[in-house]
Amino acid sequence: MASALINVPARAKRGEIIEVKTLISHPMETGYRRSQLGALIPRDIIRLFVCTYNGTEVFRAELHPAIAANPFIVFSTVATESGTLAFRWTGDKGFSVAESVAITVA
Amino acid sequence: MRRLCAAAGAIALATSAFAGEIPRSDRRSGYDFMSRETRAMQDDDSANPGLLWVLEGDGLWNRRTGTASRACVDCHGDARVSMKGVAARHPSFSAAQGRPVNLEQRINGCRINQQKAPPLAWESRDLLALTAYVARQSRGLPIEVGIDQRTQAFLDAGRATFERRQGQLNLACSQCHDDHWGRRLAGNVVPQAHPTGYPLYRLEWQTLGSLQRRLRNCLVGMRVEPYDYGAPELVDLELFLMWRARGMTFEAPAVRP
Amino acid sequence: MKRRTSRRRFLLTAGGAAAGFGLASVLQVTPARATPAAMQEAISKVVGPAHVNTGRVKLELPPLVENGNAVPLTVSVESPMSESDHVRAIHVFTEKNPQPDVASFHLGPRAGRASVATRIRLADTQTVLAICELSDGSFWSGSGPVVVTLAACLEEP
Numbered sequence: 001m002a003s004a005l006i007n008v009p010a011r012a013k014r015g016e017i018i019e020v021k022t023l024i025s026h027p028m029e030t031g032y033r034r035s036q037l038g039a040l041i042p043r044d045i046i047r048l049f050v051c052t053y054n055g056t057e058v059f060r061a062e063l064h065p066a067i068a069a070n071p072f073i074v075f076s077t078v079a080t081e082s083g084t085l086a087f088r089w090t091g092d093k094g095f096s097v098a099e100s101v102a103i104t105v106a
Numbered sequence: 107m108r109r110l111c112a113a114a115g116a117i118a119l120a121t122s123a124f125a126g127e128i129p130r131s132d133r134r135s136g137y138d139f140m141s142r143e144t145r146a147m148q149d150d151d152s153a154n155p156g157l158l159w160v161l162e163g164d165g166l167w168n169r170r171t172g173t174a175s176r177a178c179v180d181c182h183g184d185a186r187v188s189m190k191g192v193a194a195r196h197p198s199f200s201a202a203q204g205r206p207v208n209l210e211q212r213i214n215g216c217r218i219n220q221q222k223a224p225p226l227a228w229e230s231r232d233l234l235a236l237t238a239y240v241a242r243q244s245r246g247l248p249i250e251v252g253i254d255q256r257t258q259a260f261l262d263a264g265r266a267t268f269e270r271r272q273g274q275l276n277l278a279c280s281q282c283h284d285d286h287w288g289r290r291l292a293g294n295v296v297p298q299a300h301p302t303g304y305p306l307y308r309l310e311w312q313t314l315g316s317l318q319r320r321l322r323n324c325l326v327g328m329r330v331e332p333y334d335y336g337a338p339e340l341v342d343l344e345l346f347l348m349w350r351a352r353g354m355t356f357e358a359p360a361v362r363p
Numbered sequence: 364m365k366r367r368t369s370r371r372r373f374l375l376t377a378g379g380a381a382a383g384f385g386l387a388s389v390l391q392v393t394p395a396r397a398t399p400a401a402m403q404e405a406i407s408k409v410v411g412p413a414h415v416n417t418g419r420v421k422l423e424l425p426p427l428v429e430n431g432n433a434v435p436l437t438v439s440v441e442s443p444m445s446e447s448d449h450v451r452a453i454h455v456f457t458e459k460n461p462q463p464d465v466a467s468f469h470l471g472p473r474a475g476r477a478s479v480a481t482r483i484r485l486a487d488t489q490t491v492l493a494i495c496e497l498s499d500g501s502f503w504s505g506s507g508p509v510v511v512t513l514a515a516c517l518e519e520p
Contacts, residue, residue: 003158003161003162004158005151005152005157005158005161007151007152017475017476018475021150021152021153023152023153023155023157023158024158025155025158025159025162027312027313028312030461030484032461053473056473058471058473058474059468059469059470059474060468060469061466061467061468061469061479061481062466062467062469063466064462064464064465064466065461065462065484066457066460066462066464066465066466066483066484066485067465067466067481067482067483067484068312068432068433068434068481068482068483068484069155069312069313069432069433070155070158070312070313071481071482072153072155072480072481072482073479073480073481074437074479074480074481075468075470075474075478075479075480076474076475076476076478077473077474077475078473078474078475080473140429141425141427141428141429142425143425143428143435144429146435147433147435147482292513293512293513294429294512294513309429309430309432309433310430310432312432312433363429363430
């Protein structure tokens with residue numbers, strides 16, 4: 001039940017650099033914590049975050065346990081044309097979440 | 107021996123002289139004691155992780171559940187209208203329970219009685235999401251819990267808990283939060299303990315949590331046996347703390363270190 | 364006889380503690396934190412044999428945090444981000460976390476600006492290091508220190 005919040009301007013001028021803010025719910029279990037009984041809690045993190053703009057990859061992030069829980073990633077991209085910004089987070093235990101946002105570029 | 111008694115007497119006198127309500131003009135939310143960066147995290151809706159629970163709560167608000175197959179929206183409509191101010195007025199008196207109940211108990215009351223669904227467990231994801239969603243609708247409003255002849259006794263019980271020395275350290279909440287707020291304890295600033303932003307995302311927990319979770323944390327820190335979730339002592343304390351914070355702006359879902 | 368054995372054992376343990384984590388690999392004890400050597404190894408994996416220049420990379424970090432679980436970080440590089448001159452990637456490392464890698468961000472001319480923000484975990488007061496790879500194959504690094512404090516009343520006693 002992972003929710004994601006994406007903040008992208010709905011419209012932009014052609015050539016404008018836009019800021020993309022993404023937030024996804026995930027505990028990012030490091031693999032270094034121990035339970036009350038001393039057992040090691042296994043690692044469970046998001047490992048990869050990819051953003052494509054009308055199918056072309058424009059940003060990629062490889063994440064490690066040092067990324068805080070509920071990963072927050074802000075990056076920028078050039079508003080080249082109207083279309084779809086698609087986001088995908090993948091990780092341990094088959095974690096895979098996809099979201100997309102429409103953008104109008106004039 | 108006599109010197110020790112005199113010293114103890116002096117301390118007792120000093121405590122009673124200092125202990126007292128923080129004047130309204132000095133009242134400050136935990137927000138004001140945080141670093142600039144943590145404040146920025148709370149203020150930015152794209153960066154505040156609490157908003158993830160609000161988003162889930164929105165989904166739950168509209169989902170039919172229970173044998174009555176009812177969703178919150180079926181009775182309450184648009185939460186932005188019907189739930190406005192509700193969280194800022196809780197805990198509030200429940201005629202059915204004959205005592206004040208907090209927001210979580212109010213939500214579970216609806217689940218049991220109206221939706222005919224089992225209650226949600228304390229600190230469960232769904233209960234936190236619904237509480238966060240409802241609490242979000244009070245953001246920016248002043249805290250205003252109603253105290254009348256029905257709730258006065260519970261307020262007094264809550265105040266008594268706040269001022270009572272407890273646990274292995276024989277500490278009372280008021281000693282830190284009324285007498286020494288603004289000073290440091292182990293590298294962190296002692297806040298005034300106003301529940302202005304619950305449920306909130308605590309960096310220490312790395313997740314959203316309720317006021318009761320935070321109160322139980324405090325009790326553990328004070329080396330006091332923590333009351334169970336939903337215990338009348340905790341709800342009375344919640345009532346007192348919200349009353350003590352009356353007039354302050356509700357910030358839920360907040361972020362705290 | 365008994366005394367000599369226990370004195371040897373005492374010296375071994377004391378020596379182990381004194382030598383610090385350098386001895387950890389010999390004793391096959393999982394280190395609780397990365398060593399400067401581990402960070403260098405992680406950097407080499409990314410950079411290869413190339414030389415890393417100092418400069419051009421800017422890290423924005425709070426100098427002191429109330430909690431190491433979510434430290435805001437913005438890493439940026441001054442670059443025209445054109446086809447011929449842009450930042451290919453930014454890699455972030457720490458020196459005292461259990462493992463040195465934090466994240467690798469892959470950019471390119473479509474980014475417009477070489478600036479990424481996120482929140483990271485810091486296990487202790489330490490320095491955060493970022494290395495960027497430019498389109499001409501060169502590597503540049505920047506760093507920033509953070510003091511990490513901890514809450515007074517924790518959940519677990």
